[in-house]
Amino acid sequence: MTLQHPSHRGGERRGRFARLAEAASNLTSSPLFFLICLILISGMVIVHLVHLPVPLLIFAGDVLTSVNLLMLALLKNSERRAEDAIQRKLDAIAAAMLESQEGESHQARDSLRQAIRLEEEL
Secondary structure: OOOOOOOOOOOOOOOOHHHHHHHHHHHHHHHHHHHHHHHHHHHHHHHOOOOOOOOHHHHHHHHHHHHHHHHHHHHHHHHHHHHHHHHHHEEEEEEHHHHHHHOOOHHHHHHHHHHHOOOOOO
16 A cells, blocks of 8 residues: 555556556446436435335445445546646646757657657557
């Protein structure tokens, strides 16, 4: 377990958690997940309308709370990854601009190509 920024974990290779977080992010932005959420909310409404015993009401509330907590963690992870990716690209652009003005090596250009993942297929 590490407290490093999500984009710095595991070096250049993406770890299992990064792949899982990306897959979960893709799922949660899909119409399928919206449908799942509607089903969960409908289930919660039905549980209250039918006046089921209190333990079932608590369980239904716990399920929704758990989904909410997981979504919050996923959202924060995605936000931090996007923020870091933008910052790396801005840094690379600034370095490339400086390099072009000073006529130095092409190290910044290579860094910029890597930051925008020009050679990487998605």
